[in-house]
Amino acid sequence: MPLTPYLLLGAPAGGDANPIAMFLPLILIFIVFYFFIIRPQKKKESTRKKMIEAIVKGDRIVTIGGIHGTINQIDETSVLVQVDNNTKLRIERSALTSVAGKE
Template sequence: MFGVAFAMAAQPGGAQPGGAMGAFQAILPLVFMFAIFYFLLIRPQQKKAKDHRTLLDSLKKGDQVVTAGGIHGKVGAIDGDVVLLEIASGVTIKISKGYIATLKKD
């Protein structure tokens, strides 16, 4: 069974069917798939991450924020990667700066 399949695929002189054009046609669908994944998945995710980094870099005392867990509060102080978040009068919690999701719209 396998001998017949190999005999049908083999050509005189050992050349593969299609040559360089066959190899190009085999790679072309992979290139298109990568382009689709890039424009639909990778690029938007990179843009969102860049916007989030910009948001975190622009944080200042007094900003109204919402954390990734849904806690609303006001930034009391920023110490490196730790943010003191006032969630009620006299109630302050420490959170990691990366968990701030958005600025709260007033």
């Protein structure tokens, strides 16, 4: 018995698909994405922003580039960091990664 007539028939046409059932996996993926990626990143950024706003003169800091130093002067957007006895660097506040506390 040849299979050609059965292959030509194809799959039976399905009824109308429920639109909610079609978008449910996409909605679930977005919810998981939000709770596991977006929300923790917002918390981390909020914590970092509070840390940068709370720095005071004399705090030991570490920059993005790995430079360790002590805050010597604070401006609106930058800080003056004393790295060694006679070495001072002006660094943007956004380049600070951690504050180790007072010297």
